[in-house]
Amino acid sequence: MLLEGKRAIVTGGSRGIGRGISVELARQGADVVINYFAGADQSFARDTAHDETVAEIEALGRRAIAVEGDIADPQVSADLVQAAVAAFGGVDILASNAGICPFHAFLDMPPALLQQVVGVNLNGAFYAVQAAANRMKDQGTGGAIVATSSISALVGGAMQTHYTPTKAGVHSLMQSVAIVLGPYGIRCNSVMPGAIATDINKDDWSDPKKREYLNNRIPLGRFGEPEDVAKVVAFLASDMASYVTGAALLVDGGLYVNLQ
Numbered sequence: 151m152l153l154e155g156k157r158a159i160v161t162g163g164s165r166g167i168g169r170g171i172s173v174e175l176a177r178q179g180a181d182v183v184i185n186y187f188a189g190a191d192q193s194f195a196r197d198t199a200h201d202e203t204v205a206e207i208e209a210l211g212r213r214a215i216a217v218e219g220d221i222a223d224p225q226v227s228a229d230l231v232q233a234a235v236a237a238f239g240g241v242d243i244l245a246s247n248a249g250i251c252p253f254h255a256f257l258d259m260p261p262a263l264l265q266q267v268v269g270v271n272l273n274g275a276f277y278a279v280q281a282a283a284n285r286m287k288d289q290g291t292g293g294a295i296v297a298t299s300s301i302s303a304l305v306g307g308a309m310q311t312h313y314t315p316t317k318a319g320v321h322s323l324m325q326s327v328a329i330v331l332g333p334y335g336i337r338c339n340s341v342m343p344g345a346i347a348t349d350i351n352k353d354d355w356s357d358p359k360k361r362e363y364l365n366n367r368i369p370l371g372r373f374g375e376p377e378d379v380a381k382v383v384a385f386l387a388s389d390m391a392s393y394v395t396g397a398a399l400l401v402d403g404g405l406y407v408n409l410q
């Protein structure tokens with residue numbers, strides 16, 4: 151096991167890639183605080199994804215707790231750290247993963263939608279990293295932060311003009327905090343997933359032609375699964391990556407390099 155006895159926080163940890171990360175960190179020996187969001191009107195309050203993820207982790211013999219809250223609210227990051235300290239005694243790993251991508255055209259982008267996507271994807275990452283880093287600094291034993299950026303930090307998307315800058319921003323944030331936090335032994339890296347099969351893209355991929363087009367562009371011949379990303383996050387969070395900080399790792403089956 152790579153992460154025996156470590157204490158982790160995973161934002162957006164209930165479903166998709168975040169769920170994969172939460173379970174893989176636990177499989178590698180970590181206890182996990184899972185953040186999820188029930189919606190501003192709590193309309194998803196009865197959603198059980200977070201409970202299922204907690205149960206999956208407990209079945210692995212590790213501890214898990216779920217903390218509800220909008221990561222765009224800085225108080226939620228403070229709450230996550232407090233929950234990890236109360237339940238596990240501290241924080242060694244942060245996977246800053248929560249993100250949304252409601253596809254929309256550029257020319258009539260509503261300001262409120264832009265602000266929501268920036269608020270969750272970029273501001274939320276900033277708050278989570280800042281809160282976890284302060285706790286890790288105070289503990290004095292280092293730590294590891296891995297953010298979920300995207301292949302979309304490097305390439306554009308016509309219906310993602312509000313989204314791709316946030317993923318470039320997360321990539322840039324991890325580079326800058328790697329400098330700030332290196333002296334405290336806190337490593338900061340990002341993963342850049344390509345096309346991973348989760349709820350975030352199920353509407354976009356409901357068009358069979360789009361699915362086929364994308365799939366044909368992936369040299370490894372398949373869409374990614376959350377576990378493909380989760381294993382890389384676990385590696386970057388572990389001592390196997392003890393001299394890796396400020397790095398970004400594409401996890402895309404070769405999609406990025408396949409121009410023609």
Ligand SMILES: NC(=O)C1=CN([C@@H]2O[C@H](COP(=O)(O)OP(=O)(O)OC[C@H]3O[C@@H](n4cnc5c(N)ncnc54)[C@H](OP(=O)(O)O)[C@@H]3O)[C@@H](O)[C@H]2O)C=CC1
Nearest residue numbers: 162164165166167186187220221248249300343346348350
């Ligand atoms: N899937 C892909 O192809 C790619 C995804 N990514 C990135 O991976 C990350 C995870 O996406 P993915 O797993 O695909 O998407 P999902 O929609 O499957 O999962 C999103 C997760 O984020 C949580 N979440 C959403 N909004 C908030 C919020 N405001 N506060 C806290 N948590 C929130 C959700 O919680 P809840 O269940 O409670 O709603 C859920 O756990 C995102 O940052 C995304 O940008 C990057 C590249 C490719």
Ligand SMILES: C[C@H](O)[C@@H]1OC(=O)[C@H](O)[C@@H]1O
Nearest residue numbers: 251300301302344350351
């Ligand atoms: C949601 C998209 O399908 C997905 O998100 C990303 O970051 C990838 O680049 C894909 O566009």
